[in-house]
Every structure is written in C-alpha cells, then in structure tokens.
Amino acid sequence: MNALDPNKLKVVKEVGRPGVLLAVAQQPASSRLFFGASDFKVHDFDVMAEKPEPVEYAGHESYVTGVVLAGKYMISGGYDGRLIWWDTETKQQVRSILAHSRWIRDLAATPNGKHVVSVADDMVCRIWDVASGKLVRDLLGHDSRTPNHFPSMLYACAISPDGRYIATGDRVGKNIVWDLANGRRLATLETPIMYTWDPKARIHSIGGVRSLAFSSDSSLLAVGGMGQVGNIDHLGGLARVEVFNWQKAERTHEFAGDEYNGLVERLAFAPKDQWLLAAGGDNAGFIKFFDLSASKLIKQDKAPMHVHDFVLNENGGTIYAAGHGKAVVWSLDAA
Amino acid sequence: MTRRNSSGGLSDQAISRRSFLGSTLATTAVLTAADMTVLDALQSPAMAEELKRKDKRVIVFWLAGGASQLETWDPKPGRPTGGPYRAIQTNVPGIQISELMPKMSQRLQHTSIIRSLNTKIGDHGGGATLMHLGRRDESALKLPDLGAMIAREMGQIDSAVPDYVAFYTATEGRGGGTGQSGFLGARYAPMFLTTESKPADLSLPPGIGEIDHQTRADLRQLLSNRFSEGRKSSSLGSHNEAYARVRGLMSSEQLFDISGEPQSIRDQYGPTLFGEQTLVARRLIEAGTPFVKVSRAWWDSHGQNFETHLELVTELDHVMSGLLDDLEQRGLLDNTLVITMSEFGRTPNINASLGRDHFASAWSVSLTGCGIKGGSVYGKSDEDGQTVADGEIGAAQVFATIFHALGIDHEKEYYVGVRPVPLTDPGTEPLKEVIA
Numbered sequence: 001m002n003a004l005d006p007n008k009l010k011v012v013k014e015v016g017r018p019g020v021l022l023a024v025a026q027q028p029a030s031s032r033l034f035f036g037a038s039d040f041k042v043h044d045f046d047v048m049a050e051k052p053e054p055v056e057y058a059g060h061e062s063y064v065t066g067v068v069l070a071g072k073y074m075i076s077g078g079y080d081g082r083l084i085w086w087d088t089e090t091k092q093q094v095r096s097i098l099a100h101s102r103w104i105r106d107l108a109a110t111p112n113g114k115h116v117v118s119v120a121d122d123m124v125c126r127i128w129d130v131a132s133g134k135l136v137r138d139l140l141g142h143d144s145r146t147p148n149h150f151p152s153m154l155y156a157c158a159i160s161p162d163g164r165y166i167a168t169g170d171r172v173g174k175n176i177v178w179d180l181a182n183g184r185r186l187a188t189l190e191t192p193i194m195y196t197w198d199p200k201a202r203i204h205s206i207g208g209v210r211s212l213a214f215s216s217d218s219s220l221l222a223v224g225g226m227g228q229v230g231n232i233d234h235l236g237g238l239a240r241v242e243v244f245n246w247q248k249a250e251r252t253h254e255f256a257g258d259e260y261n262g263l264v265e266r267l268a269f270a271p272k273d274q275w276l277l278a279a280g281g282d283n284a285g286f287i288k289f290f291d292l293s294a295s296k297l298i299k300q301d302k303a304p305m306h307v308h309d310f311v312l313n314e315n316g317g318t319i320y321a322a323g324h325g326k327a328v329v330w331s332l333d334a335a
Numbered sequence: 336m337t338r339r340n341s342s343g344g345l346s347d348q349a350i351s352r353r354s355f356l357g358s359t360l361a362t363t364a365v366l367t368a369a370d371m372t373v374l375d376a377l378q379s380p381a382m383a384e385e386l387k388r389k390d391k392r393v394i395v396f397w398l399a400g401g402a403s404q405l406e407t408w409d410p411k412p413g414r415p416t417g418g419p420y421r422a423i424q425t426n427v428p429g430i431q432i433s434e435l436m437p438k439m440s441q442r443l444q445h446t447s448i449i450r451s452l453n454t455k456i457g458d459h460g461g462g463a464t465l466m467h468l469g470r471r472d473e474s475a476l477k478l479p480d481l482g483a484m485i486a487r488e489m490g491q492i493d494s495a496v497p498d499y500v501a502f503y504t505a506t507e508g509r510g511g512g513t514g515q516s517g518f519l520g521a522r523y524a525p526m527f528l529t530t531e532s533k534p535a536d537l538s539l540p541p542g543i544g545e546i547d548h549q550t551r552a553d554l555r556q557l558l559s560n561r562f563s564e565g566r567k568s569s570s571l572g573s574h575n576e577a578y579a580r581v582r583g584l585m586s587s588e589q590l591f592d593i594s595g596e597p598q599s600i601r602d603q604y605g606p607t608l609f610g611e612q613t614l615v616a617r618r619l620i621e622a623g624t625p626f627v628k629v630s631r632a633w634w635d636s637h638g639q640n641f642e643t644h645l646e647l648v649t650e651l652d653h654v655m656s657g658l659l660d661d662l663e664q665r666g667l668l669d670n671t672l673v674i675t676m677s678e679f680g681r682t683p684n685i686n687a688s689l690g691r692d693h694f695a696s697a698w699s700v701s702l703t704g705c706g707i708k709g710g711s712v713y714g715k716s717d718e719d720g721q722t723v724a725d726g727e728i729g730a731a732q733v734f735a736t737i738f739h740a741l742g743i744d745h746e747k748e749y750y751v752g753v754r755p756v757p758l759t760d761p762g763t764e765p766l767k768e769v770i771a
Binding site for chain 1: 400413415418419420421504505506507605606607608609631632633635636637638639642643645646647649650685686687688689690
C-alpha cells in the first residue's frame with residue numbers, strides 16, 4: 001500500500017510574504033525554495049526552517065513569473081522579458097538576457113538541465129542552451145491575435161519527463177506539442193472551453209490555458225484552466241482539467257469541476273502517475289487530486305490562498321506552493 | 336443665424352453650422368442626402384480652417400466599468416501597488432504613462448492628464464451619474480448631462496445632424512451610460528445606439544424614393560405655410576422645426592456608414608467595434624455633431640485586472656491614437672476635445688484574483704485637443720496611488736475645465752422656472768493649468 005494518500009492531505013507550514021509569490025522551484029532533496037515574486041525579486045529560503053530567512057535576488061524590472069533549476073543554475077524569467085541566470089551557491093547573477101519582446105509567462109527545464117524553454121506574449125516559445133545562454137530555437141505556432149482582434153497570450157509550457165517534448169498553451173485554448181530536438185510540431189490540441197469570449201455583456205475575454213503537464217511516460221498531456229465564465233469580471237468559471245493522449249490527438253479525460261472556481265494554475269503528475277495534482281484559485285485557492293485510471297476526483301480541498309505555482313518533491317509526498325501573500329507546504333505522508 | 340441663449344431665447348451672436356454651410360456651400364434649407372458630399376468638402380483646407388475657427392466638438396471615450404489609472408495614465412512601477420506593467424517615457428519630457436499605451440506615449444503633446452480626481456463615489460451607478468452630470472443628481476430636478484449641455488450650447492436648432500450621439504453596445508452597465516437631457520428636454524437627449532452602430536428607422540421605407548420623399552416634404556411645407564399665414568404661434572414653429580430636424584437626421588444616415596472609408600483609415604481605427612464606432616464619431620463631428628460619446632465597456636476587472644487591461648488598454652491606445660492622428664490630419668484636432676473618463680478608477684491594492692476593485696479616491700482622466708494645454712499633467716497621487724497628494728479635484732472642476740476649453744461660460748445659468756441652475760456648481764473653477 002502506498003504510504004502517500006491524498007486523503008491525508010494537510011498543511012504543514014505556511015510562511016507569509018508580502019505581495020504575490022508567482023512561481024516556485026525546489027532545490028533537490030531539500031526544502032530550500034526559490035520563489036518568483038511580484039516585488040520583481042526572487043526569494044530564496046528554506047521554507048521548513050523555524051524562522052525562514054529569505055535572501056532576495058534583485059535583477060528583474062517586473063513581476064518574476066517563472067523560476068526553474070537547471071544544473072547548477074537557477075533561472076528566472078519575468079514580465080520584463082528577461083531571463084536571468086543565478087548561481088545558487090554564490091547567489092550571484094551570472095547572466096541576464098533580453099529573451100522576449102513581451103512578458104514572459106512561464107519557464108520549464110529539461111530533466112538533464114541542458115535546456116530551458118520560455119514562453120511569452122510575443123507568442124514565441126524559445127529553447128535556450130543553459131550552459132551558454134544561447135538561443136537554440138524559436139517555436140512559432142500560436143497566433144498573436146485572438147479571433148476578436150485582441151492581443152493573445154502564451155501562458156504555459158511544459159517539458160516531458162523524457163526530455164523529448166515541449167508543450168505550449170495559449171489564451172484561446174490552443175495547445176501544441178513540439179519535438180524539442182528539431183522543433184517540429186507534433187500535435188495540436190484544442191481546449192476552447194478554457195477561453196471565454198463575451199461578445200455581448202462586456203466585450204472582452206478571460207481565461208486561457210494556464211498549466212500543462214506530461215505523465216511520467218510522456219504519453220499523456222494534462223491541460224489546466226477554467227471553464228466558461230458568465231460574469232468575466234471575476235474568475236467565476238469552474239476549475240477545469242482536460243487530459244489528452246496527445247499522439248493520438250484524443251481527449252482521454254475531462255474534469256469540468258464541481259465546487260471550486262478559478263484557474264488551474266499548475267498541474268503535476270505524481271512520480272508514478274498515481275494521481276494528477278491541480279491547484280489554483282479565484283479569490284481563494286484550491287487543490288485537487290485526480291485518479292486517471294478511475295477517471296475520478298480523489299480529493300479536493302480549499303487552499304490557504306490562490307495558488308500560482310507548486311512543485312512536488314522527489315517522492316510526490318510534499319507539495320511546495322507559491323501564492324497570494326504566502327508560501328504553503330502540504331504533506332501527504334501518512335506519518 | 337441663431338443659437339439659443341441661456342434662457343431659452345435666441346441669440347444672434349453665434350454663427351450656426353447652417354450659416355457656415357450656407358455661406359460656404361451656397362446651400363439653403365436643410366441638407367439632403369445628396370448634400371452629404373459636405374463630408375468631402377469639409378476635407379478641403381479652407382473648409383477645415385473655417386470649421387476649426389468657428390465650431391468646436393467633443394468626443395468622449397466613456398470607459399465604462401472603471402478603467403485603472405495605474406495601467407493607463409498614472410503608473411506606479413516598482414511599487415507594491417504598481418502591477419507588472421512598466422512605465423514608459425512619453426514624447427513630453429518628465430511624463431510617463433503605462434507601457435500598454437506606446438502609441439499615445441508618442442502623441443502626448445496634445446494631452447493633459449489629470450491625476451488627482453477624488454470623486455468619493457465607489458459604486459457604478461452613482462459614479463457614472465456623477466461623471467455624466469458633473470455633480471450629484473437631484474431627486475426633485477432631473478439634471479442634464481455633459482452631452483446634453485454641450486448639445487444645448489453648441490448645437491444648432493435647425494441642425495441636419497444629431498447634436499448628441501451616444502454609443503453603448505455592451506449590455507453591462509448600459510443603464511449608467513445612457514445619458515440624460517434632464518430639464519433641457521428631449522430635444523437634447525442623445526441619439527442612443529446600442530446593438531447597431533447605425534441608427535434604426537432613418538432609412539426611407541421600401542418603395543419611397545428620395546424624390547418622392549422630398550416632394551412629400553415640400554407639400555407638407557406648402558400646407559404648413561398656408562396654415563401659418565396670419566397666425567402667430569410658437570407651437571407652429573416647433574412643429575416645422577421638428578419636421579426639418581427629422582428630415583435632416585434621415586439625411587445623416589450615411590454618416591454612420593463607414594464602408595466607404597479608405598482601408599487605410601479603417602486600419603487606423605482598427606477592426607474592433609470600438610474602433611469602428613470611433614470612426615463614426617469622427618465622421619459625425621466632422622459633419623457638425625457637437626458631442627459624441629463612444630462608450631467602451633466593460634472595464635470592471637475584479638479578477639485578472641492585468642489581462643483585462645492588456646486587452647482593453649491596447650485597444651484604447653490604438654483607437655485613440657488613430658483618432659488623434661485622423662483629427663490632426665484633417666485640421667480638426669484644435670477644435671475637437673477628446674476626453675477619456677470613467678465612473679471611477681481602480682484600487683491600487685491588488686486582490687487575490689490579481690484584480691483591482693472600485694476606487695474613487697485618486698484616479699485619472701485625460702483631456703486632449705481643443706483648448707487644452709497639451710503635454711501637461713495636473714495633480715498628483717501619492718507614491719502608491721492610494722490618495723491624492725496634490726491638486727485634489729472633483730467632477731465639477733473637470734466639467735468646468737471642459738466648458739472653458741470649449742469657450743462655454745461654466746457659470747452660465749439655465750432657468751427652471753425661477754430657479755437658476757448653473758452649468759457647474761457655484762464656486763467651481765476650471766483648472767487653469769490644463770487650459771491652453
């Protein structure tokens with residue numbers, strides 16, 4: 001029997017921080033976390049320390065919306081269009097490049113730490129060589145404008161556990177799977193329900209694909225966002241997850257939500273795909289666990305805050321989350 | 336020719352659009368559909384200069400729902416309240432606006448930004464009423480809004496085009512954006528357009544040609560003239576005026592049709608409904624309509640403020656800069672006042688949905704063009720945008736400034752019975768720093 005049980009989910013630590021924590025990465029085999037924040041900084045601290053003592057890395061000129069660990073570097077990306085390489089030991093900036101002409105929304109790193117990918121509102125996914133900081137390839141396939149002539153946004157990216165595939169998702173619910181090695185487009189998956197265009201009451205839109213995750217064997221791609229919204233002044237749609245066998249372009253699962261409203265901001269499969277974990281929120285937050293083999297929701301609970309990002313530890317039993325005004329640690333450990 | 340004076344009588348001081356057109360186009364009576372070639376004539380330098388000298392116009396962008404001052408005219412980059420968007424330098428040294436407005440940043444020499452509104456009303460209905468009337472409404476007396484007052488002051492009694500046109504297509508908040516003529520009467524109520532950008536019922540009925548229509552009008556006029564012989568009655572004049580006005584409005588139908596505009600002009604305004612309606616607004620003011628309000632709803636970004644403003648401010652930046660360029664190229668910008676305003680701004684504090692809520696304590700409007708000292712900023716909010724730090728004003732001062740910029744005495748009084756009702760509340764002064 002698995003000692004880890006979503007039904008034993010409990011908050012084991014909350015650390016208040018000013019502003020909004022938008023992204024998180026974990027130093028392997030530790031509780032040292034790096035948070036991208038709305039104060040334009042990266043915050044580095046041991047979340048489980050009795051009195052966490054954050055070290056702040058300044059270098060961005062806007063919200064820091066992505067942080068990843070790649071080899072010996074921590075790389076951050078922000079709304080200033082910059083990617084910054086940081087040495088996690090010296091805590092010094094190593095390299096800063098203007099990577100995109102518009103706002104960077106998300107980052108992902110390959111398991112071997114050789115490449116990092118970035119997505120931004122210039123609607124380009126870029127593959128970077130971590131060691132040299134050189135651009136390897138641009139991936140172009142997302143439209144810069146919505147069908148109603150407004151700027152589109154490229155929110156989410158993910159890299160498969162085998163390091164072969166990249167997935168990207170945009171404002172209007174278009175998802176593309178790419179071959180990392182050669183940049184070929186392998187599949188296009190549509191999740192239009194995640195984009196609400198209101199042509200009558202308010203004449204603008206809300207939503208978009210906010211999270212992507214590959215299963216451990218890379219065959220499934222989970223897509224997170226929010227269902228259709230009646231009043232788009234608020235995040236009033238039900239949290240929504242769709243799962244695809246992307247190579248067959250088949251949707252295998254649809255979790256339309258039942259209780260919690262808001263965006264699914266991050267998705268992750270447990271290390272052995274025991275469950276798919278989703279978190280996000282509206283004015284409040286939620287966390288959900290799905291059993292794909294049974295096509296059912298195992299567990300859902302209110303989060304202490306709107307969750308913008310989380311990362312699982314190595315065995316999947318600890319969840320480190322970043323959100324509005326705080327960092328939170330959940331445990332699934334029966335002990 | 337004549338313009339109504341403040342007590343409802345007529346003044347011969349003003350030069351009406353009718354005399355202006357009459358002297359320059361040698362026309363008589365009302366315009367017919369064929370006369371709408373005036374649009375082309377108005378593009379000639381001489382005509383534009385004449386219009387510039389004698390006639391002033393207003394286009395209001397009503398940003399319904401409450402646009403964020405922080406993502407438009409009063410950014411606070413790097414502050415906890417500032418949000419993710421940076422400030423960019425404009426073409427006026429020392430003035431920065433949101434990076435979401437790159438086009439307006441290069442046209443700020445025409446614009447005065449007012450950053451110190453404290454209007455105190457944080458609900459949509461109350462805020463919208465205040466910013467339409469320039470003062471709080473009264474239960475005992477229905478007050479006219481800005482459009483009605485300007486239509487009253489600048490419109491012509493025999494105008495062939497509507498004096499006050501208001502677009503509001505979105506359904507949300509429409510009740511707060513309709514406009515009201517109050518005690519000035521239905522004559523100054525807006526031609527209010529909702530689902531269509533073109534007014535309904537202006538077209539001739541099927542089977543009735545323009546010649547038929549003119550013949551019928553001539554016959555009606557002949558009979559009316561015979562009936563009037565030997566009779567003196569104000570209602571007779573009003574009766575004929577009403578017919579002339581309807582006839583004129585019918586001839587203005589093509590003003591609402593932008594299909595004939597060059598593609599380059601249409602691109603200048605963009606493909607959205609807001610852009611198209613703004614192009615119609617330019618056509619209307621060019622043809623003589625003194626006041627057009629183009630409402631763009633709905634900005635009420637309680638959730639996802641930054642995404643909403645990325646969409647809507649980007650659109651506003653394109654449409655407004657396109658309008659200003661077009662007006663300038665036609666020599667109309669000096670005579671046209673372009674205003675952006677809402678019922679209120681949005682909270683500096685960012686909520687858990689990454690939204691901003693209603694906020695009336697320190698927000699911004701902009702005035703561009705006619706009578707305005709461009710490239711200026713009036714007032715100041717504090718470093719986080721929570722309060723007004725300098726130059727606090729209310730809606731009344733904005734209205735007084737608008738009237739002053741248009742050459743209208745803001746202290747002028749209407750009379751409702753024996754009660755004097757000034758255009759702005761007594762004691763209100765225009766912002767001299769904003770006036771050219």
